[in-house]
Amino acid sequence: MNLAVDVVSDVICPxxxxxxxxxxxxxxxxxGQHDVQVHWHPFQxxxxxxxxGISRKVYRTRKFGSWERSMELDAQVIAVGESEGIHFAFDKSETTPNTVDAHRLVWLADQNGCQDAVVEALFRAYFTEGKDISKRQRLIDVTAxxxxxxxxxxTMLNSDDGMDIISNAREMSQRYGVTGVPFFIIDxxxxxxxxxxxxxxxxxxRQVMDSSA
Incomplete structure (x- = not known):
């Protein structure tokens, strides 16, 4: 059986x-008993x-009230990440980036059959390598x-191509009542x-497969 999973996500969400x-x-x-097709959709x-982008320290301090609180939350995420084989290195990230261009490239990757690899590369670049993925050349290097x-x-980043996917995804999020990410839509x-x-x-x-039996 074929299953479709739509993931609403932001590339800077741990x-x-x-x-x-x-x-x-x-x-x-x-x-391998079932073919699961995963598609990623933008959420800002x-x-x-x-x-x-802006300084991560400034952004996180504003968001959580203090840098100490931000570091406490980071430590919790680091611990969970280790249990899943992800080595978060928040100390390497100096900037909280604008993610519009990253989302556009994720969309382009979907058209070219390499979306999962590009999503993985963007997560790894930001969270474990501390790369500023708001910079276009760095984005191109990572996704290439x-x-x-x-x-x-x-070519796409030097045009307006893919900008509509942000608004289209916003409409989808409203339709499904998405208020935070990640959010998964199964079939x-x-x-x-x-x-x-x-x-x-x-x-x-299993529920989806049973309902289709």
Whole structure:
């Protein structure tokens, strides 16, 4: 049976990275008995973020009230990430970036059959390598290494192509009542909010398959 999973996500959301790992674990446990097609859709955690981004310390202090509170939350995410094989290195990130261009490249990657690899590369670049993914050349380098055609990426970022996917995804989020990410839509029938455990994804898969039997 074919299953479709639509993931609403932002590339600077650490729980989205964790959710990706847990979804992958659930899919792997199906042992190839079912074809699961995963598609990633944009969600801007910071829609008013300046084009060049802002200091992560400034942003997180504003958001959580103090830098100490931000570091406490980071430590919690780091611990969960380690359990999923993700080595978060928040200390390497100096900037909280604007993610519009990253989302456009994720969309382009979907058209070129390398979306999962590009999403993974963007998560890794930001969360474990501390790269500023608001810078276009860095974005092109990261996504090209993941299999996206460098010239196609450069051409798109120098045009307005892909800008409509942001507004289209916003409409989809409103339709499904998305208020935070990650958010998963299983075969357009079951929705899951948050970085659920692999077992929860498997149960959702079973429910969809049972309803289609």
């Amino acid at each position: 729980w989205c990275y964790i959710g990706k790992r847990r979804l992958e674990k659930a899919i792997a446990s199906l042992d 955690l910071n829609p008013t973020m300046p084009k060049e 290494e993941a299999g996206l055609d460098r010239q196609a990426a450069d 357009q029938k079951i929705t899951l909010s948050g970085a659920q455990q692999a077992e929860t994804f498997l149960e959702a898969f």
